[in-house]
Amino acid sequence: MTATAGAAATARPADTPPPLPLLPRRRGVELALLVGAVLISVCGYAVVGLATHHALPGGAVRYGAGLGGLALLAHLAVRLRAPYADPLLLPTAVLLNGLGLVLIFRLDLETPGDHAAPTQLMWSTVGVTLFIAVVLLLGDHRVLQRYAYVCAALALLLMAAPILFPAVNGAKIWVRVAGFSIQPGEFAKVLITVFFAAYLAANHTALAHVGRRVMGLQLPAGRVLGPIVAIWLISVAVLVLERDLGTSLLFFGVFVVLLYVATGRTGWIAVGLLLAGVGAAAVGTLEPHVHSRVEDWQHPFAGIAEGRGPGQLAQSLFAFAAGGMLGTGLGQGHSALIGFAMKSDFILATFGEELGLAGLTALFLLYALLVARGYRAALGLDDPFGSLLGVGLAVLPALQVFVIAGGVMGLIPLTGMAMPFLAQGGSSVVTNWIIIALLVRLSDRARTPRPATPAPADRRRPAPPPTAPAQGAGR
Amino acid sequence: MIRCIRHTAAFSFLLLVALLVNAARVQVVETERYGANPANRRVPIARYEKPRGAVLVEGSPVTGSRDSGGRLRYERTYTDGPLYAPVTGFSSQTYGTSLLERAEDGILSGVDDRLTAFPWWDRLTRTHRRGGDVHTTINARMQRAAFAGLGGKKGAVAAVEPRTGRILTLVSTPSYEPGVLSGNGAAVDEAWRGLNGAARRPMLNRALQETYPPGSTFKVVTAAAALESGRVTDIDARTDAPDPYTLPGTATRLGNAAKDCEDAPLRYAFRASCNTVFARLGAELGLRTMAATARRFGFNDDRLRIPSPVAPSTFDTRMDRAQLALSAIGQYDTAATPLQMAMVAAVVANGGQLAPPYLVDKVTDAGGVMVAAGPHRPTRQVVGPATAQQLQELMIDVVEHGSGRRAALKGVTVGGKTGTAQHGVRNEGMPYAWFISWAREKDGYEPAVAVAVVVEDAAADRADISGGGSAAPIARAVMAEAVRQGPGR
Numbered sequence: 019m020t021a022t023a024g025a026a027a028t029a030r031p032a033d034t035p036p037p038l039p040l041l042p043r044r045r046g047v048e049l050a051l052l053v054g055a056v057l058i059s060v061c062g063y064a065v066v067g068l069a070t071h072h073a074l075p076g077g078a079v080r081y082g083a084g085l086g087g088l089a090l091l092a093h094l095a096v097r098l099r100a101p102y103a104d105p106l107l108l109p110t111a112v113l114l115n116g117l118g119l120v121l122i123f124r125l126d127l128e129t130p131g132d133h134a135a136p137t138q139l140m141w142s143t144v145g146v147t148l149f150i151a152v153v154l155l156l157g158d159h160r161v162l163q164r165y166a167y168v169c170a171a172l173a174l175l176l177m178a179a180p181i182l183f184p185a186v187n188g189a190k191i192w193v194r195v196a197g198f199s200i201q202p203g204e205f206a207k208v209l210i211t212v213f214f215a216a217y218l219a220a221n222h223t224a225l226a227h228v229g230r231r232v233m234g235l236q237l238p239a240g241r242v243l244g245p246i247v248a249i250w251l252i253s254v255a256v257l258v259l260e261r262d263l264g265t266s267l268l269f270f271g272v273f274v275v276l277l278y279v280a281t282g283r284t285g286w287i288a289v290g291l292l293l294a295g296v297g298a299a300a301v302g303t304l305e306p307h308v309h310s311r312v313e314d315w316q317h318p319f320a321g322i323a324e325g326r327g328p329g330q331l332a333q334s335l336f337a338f339a340a341g342g343m344l345g346t347g348l349g350q351g352h353s354a355l356i357g358f359a360m361k362s363d364f365i366l367a368t369f370g371e372e373l374g375l376a377g378l379t380a381l382f383l384l385y386a387l388l389v390a391r392g393y394r395a396a397l398g399l400d401d402p403f404g405s406l407l408g409v410g411l412a413v414l415p416a417l418q419v420f421v422i423a424g425g426v427m428g429l430i431p432l433t434g435m436a437m438p439f440l441a442q443g444g445s446s447v448v449t450n451w452i453i454i455a456l457l458v459r460l461s462d463r464a465r466t467p468r469p470a471t472p473a474p475a476d477r478r479r480p481a482p483p484p485t486a487p488a489q490g491a492g493r
Numbered sequence: 494m495i496r497c498i499r500h501t502a503a504f505s506f507l508l509l510v511a512l513l514v515n516a517a518r519v520q521v522v523e524t525e526r527y528g529a530n531p532a533n534r535r536v537p538i539a540r541y542e543k544p545r546g547a548v549l550v551e552g553s554p555v556t557g558s559r560d561s562g563g564r565l566r567y568e569r570t571y572t573d574g575p576l577y578a579p580v581t582g583f584s585s586q587t588y589g590t591s592l593l594e595r596a597e598d599g600i601l602s603g604v605d606d607r608l609t610a611f612p613w614w615d616r617l618t619r620t621h622r623r624g625g626d627v628h629t630t631i632n633a634r635m636q637r638a639a640f641a642g643l644g645g646k647k648g649a650v651a652a653v654e655p656r657t658g659r660i661l662t663l664v665s666t667p668s669y670e671p672g673v674l675s676g677n678g679a680a681v682d683e684a685w686r687g688l689n690g691a692a693r694r695p696m697l698n699r700a701l702q703e704t705y706p707p708g709s710t711f712k713v714v715t716a717a718a719a720l721e722s723g724r725v726t727d728i729d730a731r732t733d734a735p736d737p738y739t740l741p742g743t744a745t746r747l748g749n750a751a752k753d754c755e756d757a758p759l760r761y762a763f764r765a766s767c768n769t770v771f772a773r774l775g776a777e778l779g780l781r782t783m784a785a786t787a788r789r790f791g792f793n794d795d796r797l798r799i800p801s802p803v804a805p806s807t808f809d810t811r812m813d814r815a816q817l818a819l820s821a822i823g824q825y826d827t828a829a830t831p832l833q834m835a836m837v838a839a840v841v842a843n844g845g846q847l848a849p850p851y852l853v854d855k856v857t858d859a860g861g862v863m864v865a866a867g868p869h870r871p872t873r874q875v876v877g878p879a880t881a882q883q884l885q886e887l888m889i890d891v892v893e894h895g896s897g898r899r900a901a902l903k904g905v906t907v908g909g910k911t912g913t914a915q916h917g918v919r920n921e922g923m924p925y926a927w928f929i930s931w932a933r934e935k936d937g938y939e940p941a942v943a944v945a946v947v948v949e950d951a952a953a954d955r956a957d958i959s960g961g962g963s964a965a966p967i968a969r970a971v972m973a974e975a976v977r978q979g980p981g982r
Contacts, residue, residue: 275504279497322532332532338519339527340535346619352535375520379513386509393502397495409498413505420508429515 044105045097051109052093056086059116062348066124069349075123084139085116088146095150099157100462104391107461110384111454114439115142115447117381120348121368122442125361128354134361134442141444145451152455159459163403166216173209174252176202180260191262203265204436204445207414208452211272215406217245218280222402226281263301263308264421264433270294271417272410279409280402302431315431330356330364334426337367338378345374361442363434366426382423385438389416392457398464408460411453534564539621541565541586546601546624546859548581548593550631556581561676569594569675575668576640579649579698580631580852582801583671587681592698593627593852596800600625600856600864607865608858623859630659630854630867635942635974639664642967648948649699651832652971655839655931655940658848658872660799660832662944662971669695701803704828705947708914709766710927711823713837716763716887718786719774720880728759728883738769740815741776747818763887764895766911768822775821776814783821784810789875791836791847792829799832799852800868806833823914834929834945841888841908842931842940845881848872892930900930900965905976907932911965925949928964932972942975944968 060082067075075081089112096103119142123135156162162169179202180191193200218225225243258266274290302312313320314331321329328336337353340346351371356364370378392412396405415438422441425432436446519527527533544558544567555577557570569584571577582592590598599605603622606612615622632652639650643666652662673684688696697703719725725732736755737746747768754767762770775783784793787808791797795805806829809820819825829837832850840847849870856865876884888908891897897909912927931943946964 275501279494279501282494282497319530319532322530328530328532332530335519335523336527336530336533336535338516339524340533340619341520342524342617342619343521344618352538355534370516370520375516378516378520382509382512382516386505389505390502393498393505396498402494405494405498409501413501416505416508420512423512424515427512427515427519429511 043101045093045101048096048103048105048108049093051105052089052112055109055113055116056082056089058113059085059120062117062120063123065347066120066127066349069347070124070127081119081123081139084143085112085119088112088143092146092149092153095153096458096462099154100458102462102465102467103458104395104461104465106387106391107454107458110388110391111439111451114384114388115145115451117369118365118437118440118442118447121365121440122361124349124372125354125365125368127349128360137444138442138447141447142451144444145448148448149451149455149458152452153458156455156459159404159407159456159463160401162212162407163216163219166213166220169209169216170213173206173213176206176209177260185261191260191265198444201443201445203260203262204443204449205452207265207268207272208411208449208456210269211276211410211414212407214273214276215403215410218276219401219403219406222280225277226283258301261307262434264435267421267433268414268417268435270297272413275413276406276410280406308431311431311433315428318428330358331426331428331432333357334364334367335428338370338427341371341374341378343375345370345372345377348372359434362436363422363432363441364426365441366423366437369440370427381440382419385415385419388454389413391461395457395461395464399460404460404463407456408464411457411460414453415450537565537586540602541567542621543567543603543623545569545584546603547626548577548597548601549626549628550577550580550633550636552628553633554626556584559675563677565677569672571670571672574670574672576636576664577631578668578671579663579665579700580629580636581671582698583674585674585681585685586677588674588685592701592801593629596798596802597627597853597856600627605864607856625856625858625864626861627856628854629852630654630661631663631852632661632975632978634978635662635971636664638662638970638974639946639967640666640668642946642970643948646948646963647693647699648946648964648967649703649831650944650946650967650971651700651830651835652942652944652975653832653835653839653848653850655843655943656848658839658850658870659854659867660850660852661942661975663700663832663852665697665699665701667693667695699947699949700831701799701801702830704804704806704830704833705925705927705949706827706914707823707829707834708912708925708927709768709823710834710837710910710912710929710945711821711827711829712763712766712771712912713841713884713888713910713929714787714790714792715771715775715778715783715821716759717790717841717876717880717884718778718782719759720883721786721876722778722782724774724778725759728763728887731756731758732762732770732774734762734767734770734773736767736769738773738818740772740818742813743815745815747772760887760890763910764890766896771822772818776818778821780810780812780817783817784808786876789847789873790840791833797849799850801852803832804830806830823912831945831947834927834947835943838888838908838910838929838931838945839940839943840875841881841884842933842943843872843881844878845874845876846872847875888930897928897930897965899962900928900969900972902932902969902973902976904935905932905972906935906937907969907972909965909968926962926964928968930965930968930972932976934976942972944971946971 063078063081064074067073092108096108119135119138122138126133126135179193183193191201191203193202277286301308314329318331318335321327333356353360353368353371356367389412392408396408399405418435418438421433422435422437424430436443438450547554548556555572558567559570561568565586580593582594584590584594601624603624608622608625609615635652639662648666650662650664653660669688674681733756737748739746749767749769751765751767754769757767757770792806792808797803809826816825820827851868854867855863858864885908888910892901892907892909896911900907900909907930909930914925926948929945931940933940946968948963
């Protein structure tokens with residue numbers, strides 16, 4: 019990578035002052051990591067076939083080529099339009115998506131009548147296409163700030179749409195169009211995060227410093243806080259109407275975190291936790307669906323004692339326990355006993371049983387890496403909107419992983435939610451690819467070298483050259 | 494803002510730590526407890542994931558496994574189910590296991606740690622071992638001879654090698670096909686209910702689990718007590734026993750089916766099976782002597798495992814003298830399993846030494862490497878060699894001149910004792926026919942086999958139910974196979 023820096027340095031006119039130490043672009047590293055991510059996924063695919071049928075699965079080559087092709091296209095898009103992007107984001111996403119496809123392919127073997135892997139691969143393709151589109155078309159993330167209220171309106175519209183459609187498994191979160199089931203709430207997560215970030219970036223000074231002090235807490239003025247609380251209340255109301263507790267929890271978490279980051283007031287955290295506690299207690303006791311989840315969490319094996327057999331959470335815990343340290347090996351576990359939702363909400367149980375604590379730790383660290391790179395990008399940006407958006411997009415998967423992983427492992431009451439990239443579900447995969455695209459955009463901005471004193475010759479933003487400079491040197 | 498982002502990152506890190514700690518709790522700390530939960534289907538799934546180890550008779554498997562294609566993959570099959578059911582028992586996915594399938598389940602199902610040199614490695618990698626094989630001591634031809642001899646009658650045969658205690662034959666009829674219980678589903682439930690509800694109780698292992706009043710065959714034990722205690726020193730000396738004998742402390746008079754029992758010497762009394770002589774001997778020897786002798790032969794031992802558990806044979810230890818007199822002729826509360834009576838015959842044949850019986854010769858892993866040899870428990874002296882010698886004479890006499898003539902084999906020394914046990918209220922139940930015997934080659938020293946046969950056929954004519962009539966020919970057939978193959982085969 020020193021070659022990159024050297025090449026870039028020699029490309030400069032000799033009379034310009036020595037620039038700030040350049041961050042290497044690391045596109046070669048990204049490519050190498052991508053090859054590794056695709057290889058790991060293909061190996062997992064092959065292992066499943068070898069373990070269950072003692073033969074390589076027929077589609078292994080096609081699957082590898084498909085995943086590799088997608089990864090390569092995404093890499094080219096990044097190389098073209100975001101040459102300074104964080105090299106860890108894309109490979110991590112590809113690896114997670116590849117592992118998810120392997121797990122769904124593996125679980126398809128347990129359900130001969132229902133093959134979800136091809137559909138998931140199709141949705142992954144859509145996701146990567148959108149990733150490429152965002153990276154290519156969105157030159158500067160600050161453009162989004164202008165569309166804050168459009169985003170908010172769109173998010174509300176998307177969340178309200180499923181009310182018109184029949185409930186599936188007790189939750190009204192699906193829209194059925196032309197044979198495809200879409201969860202519009204997934205897309206709404208990104209939109210609402212954009213809105214929160216934009217609104218708080220514009221008003222964070224007012225939020226932090228205007229208002230009255232009540233009981234040692236600095237409360238903001240109503241006219242600043244009004245719109246954001248209204249939006250939040252509406253979104254939560256819609257979600258409670260749709261019985262999707264997980265998503266409303268996620269929105270609340272992102273909201274509180276962004277409010278804290280924007281204002282720097284710990285009081286917000288106190289208020290947030292208080293509200294969350296009251297809300298959780300109220301919903302947990304009043305709403306029967308949620309109440310049973312809490313009961314289940316406190317006594318996962320109550321069903322066995324009552325002769326009803328093990329519930330889903332008990333089966334999930336059994337699956338994790340069966341994995342132990344090293345797991346049973348791909349294709350050799352019995353997580354199919356979980357039954358319903360084993361490919362979506364409970365997909366982590368298959369991972370835990372077949373790859374053990376070792377595999378699960380690696381998986382959590384992969385997610386942690388993704389989240390950490392998000393924070394890294396947020397820290398490197400000098401505009402408040404970018405920083406807030408980066409934090410929001412990092413907190414979103416972090417909370418999501420915690421809520422669903424903690425739920426299926428008995429740490430917290432279970433709320434239905436998709437494991438990012440891993441779980442079956444097209445909307446979720448597509449949304450996650452958009453999140454990655456935005457993070458790539460943000461990190462590219464954060465890592466693009468900026469001269470100490472802006473000189474016209476050195477400006478890369480907001481009008482980047484059509485092709486990245488010194489393209490060949492990165493190889 | 495930067496400070497707040499760092500705080501948020503730290504908060505995310507805490508979430509990660511919470512997830513990892515919880516994962517370690519579920520996957521390491523609780524793994525054993527969750528794994529052992531009875532509702533966790535992984536235990537049965539793992540259990541039937543690989544073909545179960547085989548039970549072998551003379552090196553050939555009498556059990557197998559069938560791939561059912563279901564979630565519980567392999568089901569047990571039996572090549573000669575009814576013949577070996579009293580040996581193997583059943584292995585059912587629904588109803589558990591019995592007999593050898595139960596006693597050696599650890600080996601057969603593969604969970605026994607002796608099957609590998611590094612059990613911790615298999616635990617770490619969650620490997621399910623293939624089950625090992627259990628080699629039995631059963632002799633196939635003797636087993637078949639006994640099974641054919643009993644035919645459609647209710648009864649049991651047990652035969653042991655007197656010197657070693659190896660169990661050569663274990664037959665119980667009517668038998669059943671254990672394979673019908675192997676799987677799961679409605680057909681298995683149906684079969685289970687049918688077998689358990691059947692009037693002839695085919696699943697009862699009469700050789701090990703059922704005790705019968707031993708009747709006159711118990712006179713071997715009474716004679717042993719009399720000779721060993723010195724109460725009788727010469728088996729040809731008169732015993733001045735009255736006929737009929739009034740049970741002590743009662744007005745009940747005990748008579749004989751045989752003639753010339755008054756004042757008969759032990760040899761004649763044994764051959765003719767004089768109740769009066771042996772009842773009086775028992776009463777005179779006293780409860781302590783009789784109970785101690787019976788215990789040394791193996792009665793009142795509830796810990797006998799071969800390794801399937803054997804029902805304890807009983808000799809009451811709290812009786813009045815009249816009850817003791819009846820117990821001494823194998824009536825009242827005296828009850829014995831066929832295996833126990835085979836052990837009695839074996840003690841006589843083996844010079845007074847009892848080699849504890851066992852059914853498992855050795856255990857090998859799936860690759861045929863020996864994992865464990867048979868138990869080889871030490872033999873114990875039950876009666877002195879001189880007493881054993883005299884008892885042999887008494888039993889030979891029964892076969893040569895008495896009621897056991899139908900057990901005689903040409904060119905073979907055979908000793909035996911018949912028995913016809915009354916049972917039921919006022920003895921109105923159909924009597925059980927007993928025959929216990931041993932055989933050795935004419936000029937040989939080492940006994941080849943000791944056999945006990947019981948026939949409890951209610952359909953037979955009462956007069957025909959006698960040890961000599963229906964039981965002795967079965968014992969003869971079993972002994973003939975044993976002698977033909979020579980001792981220790």
